[in-house]
Structures are given as C-alpha cells and as structure tokens.
Amino acid sequence: MLRAEGVCAGYGTGDVLTGIDVIVEPGTVTALVGANGAGKTTLLKTLTGLLRPRRGRVVADGRDVTELSCSARVRGPRIVMVPEGRQIFGSLSVEENLALGAWTGRDGSNWDLVWELFPALTEVRARPAGLLSGGQQQMVALGRGLLAAPRYLLLDEPSLGLAPLVVDSIFERIRLLAGTGIGVLVVEQNATVALAAAERGYVVEGGRIADEGTDLLDKPELVARFFGTRGVIRGRAAGLGGQLWRR
Numbered sequence: 001m002l003r004a005e006g007v008c009a010g011y012g013t014g015d016v017l018t019g020i021d022v023i024v025e026p027g028t029v030t031a032l033v034g035a036n037g038a039g040k041t042t043l044l045k046t047l048t049g050l051l052r053p054r055r056g057r058v059v060a061d062g063r064d065v066t067e068l069s070c071s072a073r074v075r076g077p078r079i080v081m082v083p084e085g086r087q088i089f090g091s092l093s094v095e096e097n098l099a100l101g102a103w104t105g106r107d108g109s110n111w112d113l114v115w116e117l118f119p120a121l122t123e124v125r126a127r128p129a130g131l132l133s134g135g136q137q138q139m140v141a142l143g144r145g146l147l148a149a150p151r152y153l154l155l156d157e158p159s160l161g162l163a164p165l166v167v168d169s170i171f172e173r174i175r176l177l178a179g180t181g182i183g184v185l186v187v188e189q190n191a192t193v194a195l196a197a198a199e200r201g202y203v204v205e206g207g208r209i210a211d212e213g214t215d216l217l218d219k220p221e222l223v224a225r226f227f228g229t230r231g232v233i234r235g236r237a238a239g240l241g242g243q244l245w246r247r
C-alpha cells in the first residue's frame with residue numbers, strides 16, 4: 001500500500017499540509033475531496049516527489065520513499081501522476097502523446113489495455129491531440145499514465161471542465177483501472193462523483209483530514225457542506241451508482 005504518514009508540507013515559509021495521513025490500497029479507488037486551495041494537489045506532489053515534506057514520510061509497499069526523486073518513484077514503487085489540466089501536447093498525435101508515458105520501458109501489454117479501455121482513441125490515434133474533445137484528451141492523459149506501468153496512479157481533478165456524462169464515463173474507466181490491481185488516488189472538487197466511485201474517501205480542509213471513511217456520502221451534513229441541500233439528493237443518487245460499480 002501507499003501511505004502518507006503525518007505529512008507536513010508547504011511552499012516558502014508557509015505550511016499547507018499540517019499532518020496528513022492517507023492510505024491507498026492496490027486494486028481500489030481512494031477519493032480525496034475538498035474545496036479549492038485545501039491542499040489536495042500539494043499532497044499529490046509530496047506523494048510523487050515533486051515536493052519534499054517538512055515532516056512525516058511517504059511509504060510505498062513498506063519502503064520509505066520520502067527521499068526518492070519523482071523519476072525514482074516511477075521506476076521503483078511505480079507511483080505515477082496524471083496532472084490537473086491533462087497537459088497534453090496539442091501538436092503531437094494521440095499515439096505520440098501516449099508513447100511519452102512509456103519511458104520506463106515497462107509498457108508491454110499496457111498498450112493493449114489502453115486501446116481496450118479507451119476504444120475511442122483507436123480511431124483518432126494519428127490525429128493531433130489538440131484537436132480532440134476534453135473527454136478524449138483526458139483519456140489520453142489516463143492512457144499515458146497507464147503506459148508508465150503504475151502500481152499507484154494519482155489523478156488530479158480528472159473531471160475538470162468535462163460534461164457530466166463524460167465525467168461518468170471517465171470514472172467508469174477509473175474503476176476498471178483499479179480492477180487491474182492499480183491503487184488509484186483521485187483528487188476531486190467534484191466530491192459526489194469521486195466518493196461514489198471510491199471504496200474509501202478523505203475530506204481535506206485547511207491542510208488536514210477533516211473526515212474519512214467508506215460511507216462519506218451517507219453523511220448528509222458533509223455533502224451539504226460542499227453542495228448545499230441539492231447536493232445531498234445528488235449525493236444519494238451518486239452513492240447508489242457507486243454501489244453498482246463495486247464488485
């Protein structure tokens with residue numbers, strides 16, 4: 001499993017995370033939700049090695065990886081991040097963008113998995129990625145992450161800027177990714193969708209874990225904090241969807 005243990009981290013002289021514990025199990029989806037600026041991306045950065053924690057540690061499969069660089073974490077414990085905003089190279093083809101993820105040389109059968117999970121990409125594989133829809137670009141970003149052969153895949157706001165139906169389809173794919181044994185940590189402001197797709201959820205507020213568990217959508221006061229009372233109704237509906245997704 002991948003663990004953040006008592007992680008404190010920040011930028012300059014300010015602390016953003018003030019003691020965070022999070023666990024990501026292989027073969028499951030874990031959701032990390034919270035408002036703008038709560039510290040979600042900062043936690044992902046400390047897990048991938050983009051940012052060193054000031055206190056606490058990052059442990060992957062029993063090994064302390066806190067001092068490892070980003071690339072060493074991809075090659076060793078296979079911690080891979082799909083960044084916010086997709087970061088696609090618009091002038092490169094879909095296939096060229098995907099191939100960028102294959103730098104570890106472990107891509108092997110994951111190419112088949114990418115085409116299987118994202119069949120829509122087969123038809124546009126030679127097209128410049130900048131011409132794709134937002135949903136297709138998100139599929140490219142996920143596929144590129146998959147080609148780095150992750151054991152742990154960290155997704156930063158995969159729903160950003162996508163229509164609700166496209167978001168549902170992306171989260172279905174995320175569940176399938178977890179079904180292959182990958183531990184997925186998904187950071188989202190779209191809390192109901194992420195929690196519905198996840199076995200376990202964490203709420204980050206002000207750099208701390210304010211709540212965690214397997215039943216966060218059953219807590220109306222929590223959902224209302226994010227979305228108001230309309231969110232409670234949506235949350236219940238999404239929770240039902242989440243149950244159906246689970247194996």
Ligand SMILES: Nc1ncnc2c1ncn2[C@@H]1O[C@H](COP(=O)(O)OP(=O)(O)OP(=O)(O)O)[C@@H](O)[C@H]1O
Nearest residue numbers: 011012016034035036037038039040041042043189
């Ligand atoms: N490179 C940076 N330098 C200084 N401060 C930063 C930097 N990156 C983020 N911050 C600050 O850290 C705090 C947490 O940011 P973070 O991006 O982790 O939040 P978040 O929960 O992911 O929110 P968002 O959804 O807006 O990305 C914010 O106050 C932000 O302004």
